[in-house]
Each structure stands twice: as C-alpha cells, then as structure tokens.
Amino acid sequence: MPSLAEVQARFVSALRDRGLPPPADIAGRSDETPERRFGVYRNNVHVSLVEALMGTYPVVLRLVGEDFFRGMARVYVGNSLPRTPVLIHYGDDFADFIESFEPARELGYLADVARLEWAWNLSYHAGDATPLDGQALGDIPPDRMTDLVFDLHPSMQVVSSPWPVLAIWDTNTNEEDVRPVDLSTGGGDVLVIRPAYEVELRTLPRGGATFIAALREGGRLGGAFERAIAASPDFDLAANLQGLIGAGAIVGFRLADPPGAGHGCVGSGG
Template structure:
C-alpha cells in the first residue's frame, strides 16, 4: 500500500501528465475511477496556472498572441510545476524557458521582455523601505565620500539586454502602441525599483549597470567607480549618483569603520 507522500506525488504527476491516467484510489461518487472528472480537474489546474503566467507576463502575451502564449505556458506548466503554494512566485524561470523554446526563436528579445516583467513583479511585491534622501548624502563630509558604501533598496532589480528591450516592453504594456524597432540599434541596461507606490523602469547610462552591481556587491564608491570606468570610459559618476538617489535606488550609505549608518 502506498504511503501518503507517494500518493500525493502520484496525484501531482498525473495532474500534469495525461498519459498517467487517474491515480489509484481516486474514485467518483459511484466508487469507480472517473477519467472524465479527473480530466476536468486536470484541465482546470493547467488553465489556472496558465492564467497566472498570462497575468504576470502581459507584454510577452501581447507580443506572441494568446494562442501561442497558452500553448507555450501549457508546456512550461507540464515541465516545471509550482514548487511553492505562493502563486506570485510561479514563473521565475519563464524567461529561461522561453530562451530554450524553439518556436519562439524568431523573437530573440522575448526572454528579456519576460525578465523585465519578472523584475517588475518582484519589485512591486518587495518590502516597503524609505529610500536614501539626497539631503542625507549631501550632508556627509567630502573626505568620507570616496569610502562610502551603499545599501540598495530591496525592490531593486537590474536587467541587461542586447536588444532595445525596454522600448519593446513599453510598446506592449498599458496604452503602448507596437511599432517598428531596430534590433541592431543597441541594447538596454534597465533599472527597476519601487521606492514608493509605483514601480519605475529607467534606462541606465554607460557604465551604470556595472556601477550599481559593484555597489550592491559591497564595493566602496571609489571601487565601484573604477569598475564602471573599466566597463565604459564614458561613465559619469556625479550624474549617476544624482539620478540613482533620485530614483530611490539606495536606502542608506555608510563607512566600514562607522557602524552608524548615515541616513539622518
């Protein structure tokens, strides 16, 4: 006789694989197995997860159309079922799935659109935290500034694409109007953050992506500047700091030798 864990595992597997049939011991009101009833339940589960993906990736759906999206989502659901009861977490690997989905190969930018949408959702549901104010940063003595380290906002996400993905995404959400895009025009580095009620997406300037990544990894302002300049000699430190603080990218700044964080 199967244990409960094995029965549950078999039930979950049968939900996503029609070839497995009705799990043993699962019967209808008449005490007999009911393939039709189980098929209805199976279809409801797949449709429900497909709708979750459709709600979380509206631009991807708009670009490929509902029929294509539904077919793609059903394959993902069958191959990568949820691992958490929190449906907001479902679809974390959707971008990577799209990248390996051969029928979508003619849309090479599509995985990055999915990454933007995933980043947007994660930022939207991130913990609320007051951002660092420009006045607090301006009050720090000049001699300390080169050694400053920054803590990034919990909603911060970065997306890098070799395509103009931010432009394409904006064309396909809300009131956006799709239009011609030159895929060879260059890529986008995208900052996603929600310092207040609304998620903001911004195109990052040259070296900005490397700069924020370096700060997020614990480098000092001077170290992060060198990292950014190595990536792109056009990097503008003062302009980047100004824009990043205005966007609410950081929650505080501090010196290693001073435990008290400089947010007052």
Template structure:
C-alpha cells in the same frame, strides 16, 4: 501501502502528464469514471496556471497573441508546476523556457522581455523601503565620500539585454497603438525599481550596472567606482550617483573605515 510522499509524487506526475492515468485511489460518484473526474481537475489546474502566467507576462502576451501564448504556456505548465502555493511566484523560469521553445525561435528578444517582466513582478511585490534623504548624504565630508557603503532598495533589479527591451516593453504597456521598434538599435541595462507605490524602469548609463552591482555586494563607493570605470572608461560617477539618489535606490548608508576601524556614521530613510 505507499507512503504519503509516493502518493503525492504520483498525483503531481498525473497532473503534469496528460498521458498518465489518474491516481488509483481517487474516490467519487459511481456514475463518473476516475479518468473523467481527474481530467476535469487537471484541466482546471492547467487553465488557472496559464491564466496566472498571462497576468504576470502581459507584454509577452501582447507580442505573441493569446492563442500562441496559451499554447506555449500549456507546454510550460506541463514541465513546471508551482513550487509554492503563491502564484505570484510562479513562472520565474519562463524566460529560460522561451529560449528553448522552438516556435518562438524567430522572436529572439522575447526571452529578455520576459526577464524584464519578471523583474517588474519581483519589484512590485518586494518589501517596502523609504529612500534616504539626499540632505543626509550631502552632510558627509567630501574626503569621506569614497568610504560610503550603501543599502539599496529591496525592489532593485537590473536586466541586461542586447535588444531594446525597454522600448518594446514601453510601447506594449503604454501605447494603444504599438509603435515600430528598431531591433538593430541595440540594448543595454535596465534598472527596475519601486521606490514608492509604482514600479519604474529606466535605462542605465554605461558602467551603471557594474557600479550598482558592486554597491549591492557591499563595496565602498570608491571601490564601486573603480569597477565601473574599468568596465566603461566614460563612466560618470557624479551622474550615476545622482541617478541613484533621484530614483530612490538608496535607502541607507554608512561610512566604512578602509583601515577596518569601524563605521564613522550612518543614515537611513524614514
């Protein structure tokens, strides 16, 4: 007798591959064949997953049209069934799939647009966190500013692209009539964040992505600045720090003693 794991594996394989026969031990009414019953079930599963992807990737859908998207999504579903029962987590690697999907080869920007939409999805469903009070940061002594270590929004994501994906996303999200986008304009780094109820997207200045990633990894403000200025000689610390505060990205902070003597203070939103 096959184990439960073997039965489940055969069931999943038959769901994924329409060319495989249904599991042998399916029971049902005598007037319907197992092939027909399982075929209906398989089709319902595939349709629901395609529709879930359409809900997660509305800009990709608008860019390629419903027929193309459904066809592409059906191929994707055949290779990637959900790993969890929560469908908001389904489709995390669709962008990678698009990059290798031959019919989308001429739409070189499409995969990065999908990455931006997935970042939006993650930000929307991320844990809530209250941005820090700017006045609390203002109370930090100037000679200790470089020792600041920040806690950043759980929703914060950065998507980098050589294409103008934010402009593509914006016109396909907010404009009734899609405006032309100059693909030769180049790309950059897009900050995706949800400081309160709405997800916000904005272009980061040069060096901003390096700066934020360093802060997210626990670097002190001074160390993050050094990494950012090495990446972009025109990096503006004051402007980038103000941008983080204004976007609600900072939800907590502490003063880290570079000599390893402990923290000199702390603050948080709330």
C-alpha cells in the same frame, strides 16, 4: 503500502501529463477511479496556471498573440508546476523556458522581454522602504566619500539585454505612443524600481549595472567606481550616484572604516 512521498509523486506526475490516468491511490465514490473528476481538476489547474502567466507576462502575450501564448504556456505548465501556493511567485523561470522553446526561437528578444516583465513583477511585490534624501550626504567629508556603503531599495531590479527591451516594453504598454521598434539599435541595462506606488523603468548609463552590482554586494563606493570604470571607461560616478538617489534606489548608508583601519563601522545614515 506506498509512502506519502510516493503517492504525492504519482499525483504530481498525473497532474502534469494529460495522457496519464489518475493515480491508483485516488478513489471516488464506491472506490471507483475518478477519471472524469480528476480530468476536470487537472484541466482547471492547467487553465488557472496559464491565465496566471498571462497576467504576469502581458507584453509577451501581446507580442505573440493569445493562441501562441496559451500553447507555449501549456507546455511550460506541463513541466513546471508551482513550488509555492502563492501564484505571484509562479513563472520565475518562464523566460528561460521561452529561450529554449523552439517555436519562439526566431523572436530572439522575447525571453529578455519576459525577464523585464518578471523584474517588474518582483519590484511591484517587493517590500517598501523610504528613499534617501539627497541632502543626507551633504555632511560626509569629501575624503571619506569612497568609504560609503549604501543600502539599496528592496524593489530594485536590473535587467541587461542586447535587445532594446525597454523600447519594446514601452511600445506595448503605452497605447497613446505606439511606434515600431528598431531592433538594430541594440540593448542596454534597465533599472526597475518602485520607490513609491508605481513601478518605474529607466535606462541605466553605461557602467551603471556593474556599479549597482558592486553596491548590492556591499562594496564601498570607491570599489564600485573602480569596477564600473573598468567595465565602461566613460562611466560618470557623480551622474550615476545622483541618478540612483533621484530614482529612489538608495535608502540608507553607512561609513566603513578606511581600508586597513581594522575597526567596525564608524557612521550610519538614512
């Protein structure tokens, strides 16, 4: 008697591969093998997953066309069935798949465009939080600013690419401003955030992604500045901090004890 895990494994294998017959453990009326009914079910699963990817990656779809996208997505679906019952979580590694998909190899930017679209998806479905009022930092003594630790908005994502993915995204989502994108202009870092109801995409200044990564790890402002300026000598701390507050990317803060003080947190805000 096969175990439940074995039955499920055979079912999933048959669901993935259209060339496989229905699992022997499945029986239809009069105990016959329901090949036709299973085939319809398998086809419906594949079609629904392909359409889910089309909804999540509309810019990739527009760039390659529907026929190419459907063909590419069918290969992906055959290898990657959902890991959760929530379809908005499906396709998290689609960009990695595109990167290895030989027919798309000439479109070097396509995978990073997909990464930007997935970041948009994550930001759109993230939890809500109230952005920090910029005036809230006004009472922090100047000599304690480097000890600030920030809480970042749960919707915030950063996508880095050697390609101008934000310009590609803009051109393919704005019907009123369609213009060719010069791929030779290079890439950069894109901030993806939903401070209120709409997801916003902004170009980060040089060093901004490193700065955000350090803050996201719970680092102090002073340490984040040191990491950012090591990555980009022209990093502007004031401009980057004001930009993050203006974008709604910071939702709270606290003051950590100065290094070596040996105590817990002494202040909070936000």
